[in-house]
Amino acid sequence: MTDSSTSxxxxxxxxQSYPYYSSPAWKRFFLTREFAVVIxxxxxxxxxSMSIRKFSSPLTLGYxxxxxxxxxxxxLPMALILISAEIDLSVASIVGLSNVTLGAxxxxxxxxxxxxxxxxxxxxxxxAINGFLVTVVGLPSLAVTIGTLALFRGxxxxxxxxxxxxxxxxxxxxLTTSVFGKSGIPYVMVLVVVLALAFxxxxxxxxxxxxxxxxxxxxxVAAFSGVKVQRTKFILFVLSGLVAALAGIYFTxxxxxxxxxxxxxxxxxxxxxxxxxxxSIFGGKGALHGVLAGVLLIGTLQSALRFVNVTSDVINIIVxxxxxxxxxxxxxxxxxxxxxxxxxxxxxxxxxxRHA
Amino acid sequence: xxxxxxxxxxxxxxxVVLELSEVSKSFGAxxxxxxxxxxxxxxxxxxxxxxxxxxxxxxxKIIAGLYHRDAGSFTLDGTEVDFRxxxxxxxxxxxxxxxxxxxxxxxxxxxxxxxxxQPMKSWGRIDRAAMRKHAQELFSxxxxxxxxxxxxxxxxxxxxxxxxxxxxxxxxxxxxxMDEPTAALSLAEVDRLxxxxxxxxxxxxxxxxxxHRFEEVYALCDTVTVMRxxxxxxxxxxxxxDVPSLVRKMVGRDVASLFPxxxxxxxxxxxxxxxxxxxxxxxxxxxxxxxxxIVGLAGLVGAGRSEVxxxxxxxxxxxxxxxxxxxxxxxxxxxxxxMKLGVALVPEDRRQQGLILDFGVARNLTxxxxxxxxxxxxxxSKAENLAADGWAQRLQVKSHSLATAAGTLxxxxxxxxxxxxxxxxxxxxxxxxxPTRGIDVGTKAEVHRMLSQLAGQGxxxxxxxxxxxxxxxxxxxxxxxxxxxxxxxxxxAEATAETxxxxxxxxxxxVLAATNVMEPTQ
Numbered sequence: 001m002t003d004s005s006t007s008x009x010x011x012x013x014x015x016q017s018y019p020y021y022s023s024p025a026w027k028r029f030f031l032t033r034e035f036a037v038v039i040x041x042x043x044x045x046x047x048x049s050m051s052i053r054k055f056s057s058p059l060t061l062g063y064x065x066x067x068x069x070x071x072x073x074x075x076l077p078m079a080l081i082l083i084s085a086e087i088d089l090s091v092a093s094i095v096g097l098s099n100v101t102l103g104a105x106x107x108x109x110x111x112x113x114x115x116x117x118x119x120x121x122x123x124x125x126x127x128a129i130n131g132f133l134v135t136v137v138g139l140p141s142l143a144v145t146i147g148t149l150a151l152f153r154g155x156x157x158x159x160x161x162x163x164x165x166x167x168x169x170x171x172x173x174x175l176t177t178s179v180f181g182k183s184g185i186p187y188v189m190v191l192v193v194v195l196a197l198a199f200x201x202x203x204x205x206x207x208x209x210x211x212x213x214x215x216x217x218x219x220x221v222a223a224f225s226g227v228k229v230q231r232t233k234f235i236l237f238v239l240s241g242l243v244a245a246l247a248g249i250y251f252t253x254x255x256x257x258x259x260x261x262x263x264x265x266x267x268x269x270x271x272x273x274x275x276x277x278x279x280s281i282f283g284g285k286g287a288l289h290g291v292l293a294g295v296l297l298i299g300t301l302q303s304a305l306r307f308v309n310v311t312s313d314v315i316n317i318i319v320x321x322x323x324x325x326x327x328x329x330x331x332x333x334x335x336x337x338x339x340x341x342x343x344x345x346x347x348x349x350x351x352x353x354r355h356a
Numbered sequence: 357x358x359x360x361x362x363x364x365x366x367x368x369x370x371x372v373v374l375e376l377s378e379v380s381k382s383f384g385a386x387x388x389x390x391x392x393x394x395x396x397x398x399x400x401x402x403x404x405x406x407x408x409x410x411x412x413x414x415x416x417k418i419i420a421g422l423y424h425r426d427a428g429s430f431t432l433d434g435t436e437v438d439f440r441x442x443x444x445x446x447x448x449x450x451x452x453x454x455x456x457x458x459x460x461x462x463x464x465x466x467x468x469x470x471x472x473x474q475p476m477k478s479w480g481r482i483d484r485a486a487m488r489k490h491a492q493e494l495f496s497x498x499x500x501x502x503x504x505x506x507x508x509x510x511x512x513x514x515x516x517x518x519x520x521x522x523x524x525x526x527x528x529x530x531x532x533x534m535d536e537p538t539a540a541l542s543l544a545e546v547d548r549l550x551x552x553x554x555x556x557x558x559x560x561x562x563x564x565x566x567x568h569r570f571e572e573v574y575a576l577c578d579t580v581t582v583m584r585x586x587x588x589x590x591x592x593x594x595x596x597x598d599v600p601s602l603v604r605k606m607v608g609r610d611v612a613s614l615f616p617x618x619x620x621x622x623x624x625x626x627x628x629x630x631x632x633x634x635x636x637x638x639x640x641x642x643x644x645x646x647x648x649x650i651v652g653l654a655g656l657v658g659a660g661r662s663e664v665x666x667x668x669x670x671x672x673x674x675x676x677x678x679x680x681x682x683x684x685x686x687x688x689x690x691x692x693x694x695m696k697l698g699v700a701l702v703p704e705d706r707r708q709q710g711l712i713l714d715f716g717v718a719r720n721l722t723x724x725x726x727x728x729x730x731x732x733x734x735x736x737s738k739a740e741n742l743a744a745d746g747w748a749q750r751l752q753v754k755s756h757s758l759a760t761a762a763g764t765l766x767x768x769x770x771x772x773x774x775x776x777x778x779x780x781x782x783x784x785x786x787x788x789x790x791p792t793r794g795i796d797v798g799t800k801a802e803v804h805r806m807l808s809q810l811a812g813q814g815x816x817x818x819x820x821x822x823x824x825x826x827x828x829x830x831x832x833x834x835x836x837x838x839x840x841x842x843x844x845x846x847x848x849a850e851a852t853a854e855t856x857x858x859x860x861x862x863x864x865x866x867v868l869a870a871t872n873v874m875e876p877t878q
Contacts, residue, residue: 016742018755020737020758021757021758022759206733207735210719214712214715221709222708222723223691231875
């Protein structure tokens with residue numbers, strides 16, 4: 001080691017002395033869990049549009065995208081929360097609460113824009129409550145959000161009772177379900193794309209995102225490296241609340257109704273899609289292109305099966321089996337790989353033994 | 357060759373118990389071991405030394421039945437053996453004690469010792485009374501006081517190792533392998549373990565002792581085998597070796613000095629800690645570190661040294677007191693603010709606190725500095741890799757690529773990454789907690805030289821260390837902590853093993869233990 005080697009000055013070296021990656025770029029991109037989900041999506045979409053009549057029509061595409069939009073939206077912050085090794089089960093209840101708040105305030109004579117804004121603020125408050133209980137009080141997010149799942153849903157049902165609000169302004173309901181010309185792509189996809197890009201940048205290209213991965217892998221190392229662990233988690237829960245509220249507003253205009261039990265059970269679909277997209281339930285692993293592909297895969301599969309009149313029970317069974325298979329397959333593959341290499345080694349190690 | 361004062365064993369060395377010859381083991385293309393040689397005799401304590409990656413662990417795992425050798429012979433009491441599992445090796449009379457034993461935390465000490473072979477009464481009921489009595493006999497033979505009924509949870513690592521030894525004795529193991537057992541032990545605990553090891557030797561068992569610490573090897577062992585790069589180098593009676601020759605064999609070249617302390621000009625007060633208190637962990641901590649100075653923070657494990665370091669850096673909170681850096685006060689429990697003021701902490705446990713093991717080298721290196729690398733808030737892999745490349749190169753990290761998972765590198769290289777990660781943050785005050793724990797001699801000397809050079813450039817360094825030779829060799833000033841308080845401050849000239857140990861323990865017995873362990877290398 002030379003004297004200059006430990007200088008504290010900024011790096012004077014511009015020459016590269018290590019390969020940056022251990023495998024070529026195509027391998028790093030194509031041989032991944034995320035890309036496998038993309039391939040699965042393409043296969044399912046191709047098979048469905050070839051074998052099911054009218055499946056590839058713009059009308060079907062439009063409905064499919066309108067159906068998956070709330071899942072796509074909520075999956076974005078959910079992926080970040082799961083990567084930070086936490087979970088938010090209260091999202092569907094926040095969707096419901098936002099839906100009901102919008103309806104109730106509109107019913108009470110508020111302008112629709114103001115009512116929507118109030119619903120968003122309420123979503124932020126809900127997220128902040130989750131974040132506070134997890135980061136400041138220090139409770140596990142699984143327990144906290146099971147609690148707030150019931151709490152927020154309870155409030156939502158309490159506000160409207162068994163009533164439901166309909167008759168939302170036609171301008172908004174039409175705008176929400178309108179599509180670009182004959183393409184079948186709804187306007188709302190612009191919002192989805194913008195948010196998705198923002199979340200991709202946040203997770204994959206900022207110090208904040210690096211912090212999320214570090215927290216998920218090893219919270220202590222993250223804390224020792226200057227990552228603000230609690231603040232990062234708090235922000236994630238607030239983001240989750242905000243996006244869930246946004247999805248609630250979308251839900252209201254898409255179906256033109258506000259009811260206490262709207263969007264019940266949506267959280268499980270979201271989490272299933274995120275896990276299918278390659279995010280680890282243990283945290284620290286995942287990429288958003290996989291998550292988006294995972295949501296679209298589940299959406300396309302459901303839509304295609306509904307097209308051929310498969311009942312929703314059977315659809316649930318198929319989606320559930322797919323999820324289990326996707327979680328089991330990595331460990332199964334490692335096990336198989338180990339078996340094969342061991343078998344290969346037994347084969348080679350026997351040869352020198354005979355010589356000895 | 358210089359002869360050291362003789363530490364000849366009292367017992368006579370007996371027959372060969374275990375012999376490995378021309379043993380090799382490969383993992384894919386990597387040859388972890390080539391012609392491994394090892395001969396263990398009854399009534400002897402045999403040291404196995406070598407740098408990280410020299411093949412010591414591979415040998416241990418072959419003996420333990422965890423790996424199966426590719427070629428070569430492995431005999432036990434003269435007959436060829438072929439272990440397919442750890443159970444087979446255990447049944448053949450081989451016991452292995454690892455650095456960190458894995459006991460069942462919720463079971464009692466007794467149940468842990470007899471796990472899987474409990475004495476039985478009729479109807480398949482466990483004979484608890486017999487089991488407990490047997491455990492107590494074992495402990496009295498070992499002359500230790502551990503309650504056989506307490507759960508294993510909460511036992512110190514030293515006590516856990518003793519339980520592993522008791523387990524080995526209850527199995528009447530002929531061969532006892534100890535893989536770096538002393539890494540996390542205090543000096544008194546090391547002394548107790550050594551007494552037990554000597555007793556087992558005198559009972560005629562064969563012991564294999566693996567350690568990076570020369571003073572321990574000289575204090576305990578009678579024979580030493582050196583390995584390098586997966587190959588057998590030499591086996592000698594310990595009396596016919598000295599430290600420089602062993603180091604040369606281990607490293608393959610001359611290492612100038614383990615403690616290359618340079619004279620540095622001591623400047624202004626860089627770090628000032630005043631009356632720091634944290635109920636139950638440390639009390640009334642006050643000291644300063646000046647620019648260019650290396651201050652050693654010595655004491656026993658559990659004296660509160662790491663806790664003070666963590667409080668200064670803002671990982672933990674404290675109740676009262678004040679920390680300032682070049683006159684600017686450091687807010688409490690705010691790591692980011694401490695980093696901004698130029699404080700860096702290389703934590704004691706690199707696997708749990710320093711590195712994210714399955715992140716690549718570059719990601720680990722830039723975790724602490726990525727805020728500075730971002731442009732308009734966005735990071736590019738190119739900027740990260742470029743910065744990481746420069747620092748990895750400077751610390752001569754050995755890695756296939758910058759994307760290689762940090763956990764797959766050797767301990768020494770991992771430590772270099774942790775150091776690089778914090779040097780990259782360009783600190784003014786560097787706190788290092790056990791900077792050379794568990795790393796090989798060559799890297800150890802490199803780390804020491806680096807710390808010395810950094811101090812020469814005006815960095816203020818606070819070095820927490822449990823290794824007395826390191827503290828004595830490197831520090832300009834030694835602060836000693838005992839039970840959460842700084843009990844004394846010793847300038848370099850007056851710092852000796854005795855003065856530091858007495859301040860750390862206030863116990864003559866401990867000082868004796870320290871000098872027993874330390875003396876042979878001085």
